[in-house]
Structure formats: C-alpha cells, structure tokens
Amino acid sequence: MSLAPRLDLRQSQSLVMTPQLQQAIKLLALSNLEIEGFIAEEVEKNPLLEAAQTNEIVRPERAEAPDPAGADELVAGSAAGTAAAEPLDLDYATESHQQDSVADGGGSFDGGLSMTGGATGSMGGEAPDLDALADTGATLADHLFAQAGAVVSGGDWFIAQHLIDQIDEAGYLTVPLLDVATRLGVALARVEQVLALIHTLDPTGVGARDLAECLALQAKEADRYDPCMAKLIANLDWLARGDLARLKRLCGVDDEDMADMIRELRGYDPKPGCRYGGEPAQAVTPDLFVVRTVAGWGIELNGATLPRVLVNRRYYNELSTGPQDKSSKAWLSDALASANWLVKALDQRQRTIIKVATEIVKQQEAFFLHGVAHLKPLTLARVADAIEMHESTVSRVTSNKYLSCARGQFELKYFFTSAIQAADGGDAVSAEAVKAAIRSLIATEGTKILSDDTLVDLLNAKGFDIARRTVAKYREALGIGSSVQRRRQRALEG
Structure with a gap:
C-alpha cells in the first residue's frame, strides 16, 4: 500500500438543499397569516421588495396548461420564463366568484350548495367585522379589584x-392559604378573613378553592344551603357516578326532593370567572374558499390574508445607475435575485396549494354534495400520484391550512382519513363517516341505551364492517360516554 500523496478525480451525485430550495419548502407549510409575517420580515430586510394588499385571486389553470410540479422544479429552473396563467373555466357573465373573506360571499347557501346572491351589507357597503364586535371588557381581576376596594x-x-392575583380565569383560588400567609408574613386566620370577604364579591362563587366550595357559595347566596344540600355538595363524586340511591339515604330525602336538589345544582355556574374578561376567541381564518357554481366547483385563495409582493424595479434602476463600488454592486445584484426568487416562490406556492385543493375537492366531491357520511378514504400518496407531486409536498401544503365551504370550515388534513372495509364487500368507507354514523345512532337512541355490541350490529346493518374495540375507540374520540355513563346521565336528567 503506497503512502505517497496523489491526486484523484471522482464523480458522484448528491442532493444539495440550497437556501432557495429550503425557503420554498418552508413557504409551503406556512398558512396565509404566517406568510404575511414572513413577507413583512423579508420586506424589512430587502429594500427592493414592497408588499401591497391585493384582491387578485389565484385560480387553478386549465387541464392542458403546464404546471410546475413543485419547489424541486422551481429550483431546477422550470420557473424561468414562466408563462402567463390561463383563465379559470368560469363564465363571469353568470358567476360571481371573488371573495376576500367569508362576509364577501354575500349570499346564503342552500341544501344543494348553490349560492344565492345578496347584498353584503346595508347601503351596498361591506359587511360588519364580527371580530370587532367581540367583548373586550374588564378582566375578572379588574372586576374584583374594583369591588374589593370598597370592602x-x-x-x-x-x-x-x-389573593385576587392568584385567582385563575375560571374564578378559583389556585394556591393554598398557608402558602399565602407564609409569603406575606401574616396570620393564617387573617388571610381566611380576607378570603371570606372576597367570597362576597360578584360573581358568586369566585375565590373558591374547589368545585364543592364554589357550589356551596352559590347555594348560600340562593338561600338553599340546608343540611341536605350540604351533604349532596360534599359528595359530588357519588353524584357524578349516578349513585342516587346512596345519596338519597345520606341526605334523607325522597325522589322528588333529590330531583329538585339536582335541578338546583344544575342552575349554578361551576366556572363563575369565565363570564369576565380574558382574551377574545380568535376565529380561524380560512386559506381557501370552495363554492358550487354552474360550471362545477370554484376554488380560490383567500386574498384578504394573502399580501402581494412586488419588486421595486424603479428603485433598483436608481441604485444601479448611481456611483457604486464592487461590493455595492454585488449586494444590489443579490438583493434583486433574492426579491425575484421570493416572488416566484410565492407564486409557485399559491399554484401548488390550488392544485392540491382542486384534487381534494375532486376526490371528495360526494362530501361537498351530501355531507360527512359520504366522505371517502383518502391518503396523501393518492393525491400526490394524481397531481404528480411528491407525497411530502402534499403533506406540507395541507398543514395548518383551512378550507371554507357551504358545509363549514375544515382543515385540509380532515379530508385524509383511514378506510373501513364495507360489510358487503363493497367500497371501503371513511373513518369519519363511521364516526358520523355512531354519533347519529347515539343521538337518537332515546330511553333505550345502546351498548357497544348493539352499535356494532347496527353499523354492520348499515354496511360497516367494524369491530367492537373500534366502535369504543371512535365513541371515546367523539367525547361520548359508555352505555353505563349515558344511562346514569339519563337517570340524573330524569
């Protein structure tokens, strides 16, 4: 073996993740609102970029139009010399399919998923922003501080x-009183006296240390805290198990009195603090709209959350014609290349999302027409094969994105479900369709509570070949209790 130095020439192939490819892949997984933040950062870093809101809608191309397959082809150079997009197959003389938000739809959807046009607001103006009407009043702590100052x-x-600072959003005191007394260096009895004053504040039950104390405070306020009610509240675990016979013996009451006491407890608020303050609920903003039109299905991106990025070529010309050294020239060239790349990457992202969403609507058309019972089993690989993209690309496109249609708002991942074999040997059905059938059967069971075994028989009669353990798993996923729990619940309601 020779140890002398030498030169060798070797040839090999390897996949290199360029920064541009990494950025294109990252953009696919972002939602429209996340894209808005990303663009804001890029505009701040690159003076040749400028963002402007637009109502322009990115529409799917005709079937014969060439469409880049994804970020890989964009990096390979397929985006160079991109041709103008073909118009959507819609007759704009008969269709009105351009909306930047749900309110812009302007009409109502009927059972056939057809849109009935109508005004979006009074006097031809825009519909009111419902989020702006959300209650942003005082928080629970502010409400309690205002009252405590008077007592x-x-x-x-x-x-x-x-103590008020330690009360959570539901209205419960979250720390032991002994810890508060030790931390403040005061007697425990004094802390208990102050807490008793807090218990007199509105809402009734605030400052309680557990559910039993919260209900007891509300019962005292309603003058219903007699010995029988006190024993019932002290044994809420038996009530949760539906052991009414033991509770009646313990409280010394008959069926009528027990029913009256349970009815009284149902009228109390177990979380009195939730009615005050807190951050307003943030509604999920859809990334895509799907509507039924005369020509078929119309799919568009939500332009209200999709900013448009432009390359400021006038500013580039001003900088390039001015005096500059070699490093300035290189920086300006890099800035222009980066700006052009971002514009192309965003355009490719939009077209890829539209392409994936179009195939999902095509595969799940029965769902959009007839509901969840007709949802078909679907995998990422099936969609990827249909649109000739990689499965990982479809996975990124369907992450953190929501679709709004006449039947509601759904995450794109919702349409990908596992298959359940049909009992008659026919086509497999979606797991979501089975869940919908279970929910429907339990909702209509009436006084005859259906066990899991009975549900299996009923589902088999509907054509679903499903095991008992699968029924139990789906039932628990729907948040529905077992037959024993539902029977106890019916007894309490009775």
Missing part, C-alpha cells in the same frame, strides 16, 4: 390584592 382597606387590601 377592604389597609393591610387587608394588600392581602386581597395578592
């Missing part, structure tokens, strides 16, 4: 402030 003062006010 406590001095050192007790300092203790009350600390």
Whole structure:
C-alpha cells in the first residue's frame, strides 16, 4: 500500500438543499397569516421588495396548461420564463366568484350548495367585522379589584390584592392559604378573613378553592344551603357516578326532593370567572374558499390574508445607475435575485396549494354534495400520484391550512382519513363517516341505551364492517360516554 500523496478525480451525485430550495419548502407549510409575517420580515430586510394588499385571486389553470410540479422544479429552473396563467373555466357573465373573506360571499347557501346572491351589507357597503364586535371588557381581576376596594382597606387590601392575583380565569383560588400567609408574613386566620370577604364579591362563587366550595357559595347566596344540600355538595363524586340511591339515604330525602336538589345544582355556574374578561376567541381564518357554481366547483385563495409582493424595479434602476463600488454592486445584484426568487416562490406556492385543493375537492366531491357520511378514504400518496407531486409536498401544503365551504370550515388534513372495509364487500368507507354514523345512532337512541355490541350490529346493518374495540375507540374520540355513563346521565336528567 503506497503512502505517497496523489491526486484523484471522482464523480458522484448528491442532493444539495440550497437556501432557495429550503425557503420554498418552508413557504409551503406556512398558512396565509404566517406568510404575511414572513413577507413583512423579508420586506424589512430587502429594500427592493414592497408588499401591497391585493384582491387578485389565484385560480387553478386549465387541464392542458403546464404546471410546475413543485419547489424541486422551481429550483431546477422550470420557473424561468414562466408563462402567463390561463383563465379559470368560469363564465363571469353568470358567476360571481371573488371573495376576500367569508362576509364577501354575500349570499346564503342552500341544501344543494348553490349560492344565492345578496347584498353584503346595508347601503351596498361591506359587511360588519364580527371580530370587532367581540367583548373586550374588564378582566375578572379588574372586576374584583374594583369591588374589593370598597370592602377592604389597609393591610387587608394588600392581602386581597395578592389573593385576587392568584385567582385563575375560571374564578378559583389556585394556591393554598398557608402558602399565602407564609409569603406575606401574616396570620393564617387573617388571610381566611380576607378570603371570606372576597367570597362576597360578584360573581358568586369566585375565590373558591374547589368545585364543592364554589357550589356551596352559590347555594348560600340562593338561600338553599340546608343540611341536605350540604351533604349532596360534599359528595359530588357519588353524584357524578349516578349513585342516587346512596345519596338519597345520606341526605334523607325522597325522589322528588333529590330531583329538585339536582335541578338546583344544575342552575349554578361551576366556572363563575369565565363570564369576565380574558382574551377574545380568535376565529380561524380560512386559506381557501370552495363554492358550487354552474360550471362545477370554484376554488380560490383567500386574498384578504394573502399580501402581494412586488419588486421595486424603479428603485433598483436608481441604485444601479448611481456611483457604486464592487461590493455595492454585488449586494444590489443579490438583493434583486433574492426579491425575484421570493416572488416566484410565492407564486409557485399559491399554484401548488390550488392544485392540491382542486384534487381534494375532486376526490371528495360526494362530501361537498351530501355531507360527512359520504366522505371517502383518502391518503396523501393518492393525491400526490394524481397531481404528480411528491407525497411530502402534499403533506406540507395541507398543514395548518383551512378550507371554507357551504358545509363549514375544515382543515385540509380532515379530508385524509383511514378506510373501513364495507360489510358487503363493497367500497371501503371513511373513518369519519363511521364516526358520523355512531354519533347519529347515539343521538337518537332515546330511553333505550345502546351498548357497544348493539352499535356494532347496527353499523354492520348499515354496511360497516367494524369491530367492537373500534366502535369504543371512535365513541371515546367523539367525547361520548359508555352505555353505563349515558344511562346514569339519563337517570340524573330524569
């Protein structure tokens, strides 16, 4: 074996993830709102980029139009010399399919998924923003501080402030009183006295340390806290198990009195703090709209959350014609290349999303027409094969994106479900369709509670070949209790 130095020439192939390819892959997985934040960062870094809101809708191309397969082809150079997109196969003389938000739809959907046009707002204006009408009033802590200032003062006010700070959004005190007394260096009895004053504040039950104390405070406020009610509240675990016979013996009441006491408890608020303050609920913004038209299905991106990025070529010309050294020239060239690449990558992202969504609607057309019972089993690989893309690309496109249609708003991942074999040997059905059937059977069971075995028989009669353990798993996933739990619940309601 020779140890002398030498030169060898070797040839090999390897996949290199360029920064541009990494960026294109990252853009696919982002939602429209995340894209908006990403673009804001890029505009701040690159002076040749400028963002402007637009109502322009990215529409699917005709079947014969060439469509780049994804980020891989974009990096390979297929985006160079991109041709103008073909118009959508819609007759704009008869269709009105351009909306930047759900409110812009302007009409109502009937059972056949056809749109009935109508005004979006009074006097031809835009529909009101419902999010702007959300209650942004005082928080629970602000509400309690305003009341506590009128009933406590001095050192007790300092203790009350600390206790209120430890009350969670549901209205419960989350720390032991002994810890509060030790931390503040005061007697435990004094902390208990201040807490008793907090218990008198609105809403009734606030500052309770557990559910039993919360209900007890509300029963005292309603003047219903007699010994029988006190024993019932002290044994809520038996009530949850539906052991009414033991509770009646313990409380010394008959069926009528027990039913009246349970009815009283149902009227109390187990989370009194939830009615105040907190952050308003954030509605999910759809990334895509799907509507039924005369010509078929119309699919478009949500332009309200999709900013348009432009390359400021006038500014580039001003900079390139001015005096500059070699490093400035290189920086300007890199900035222009980066801006052009981002514009092309965003355009490719939009077309890829439309292409994937179009195939999903095509595969699940029965769902959009007839509902969840007709949802078909679908995999990422099947969609990827149909549109000639990689499965990982479809997975990224369907992540964190929502589709709005006449039947509601759904995550794109919702349409990919496992298959359940049909009992008669026919086509397999979607797991979501089976869940819908289970929910429907239990909702209409009436006084005759259906066991899991009975559900299996009924589902087999409907054509679903499903095991008992699968029924139990789907039932639990739907948040529906077992037959024993439902029977106890019916007994409590009775």
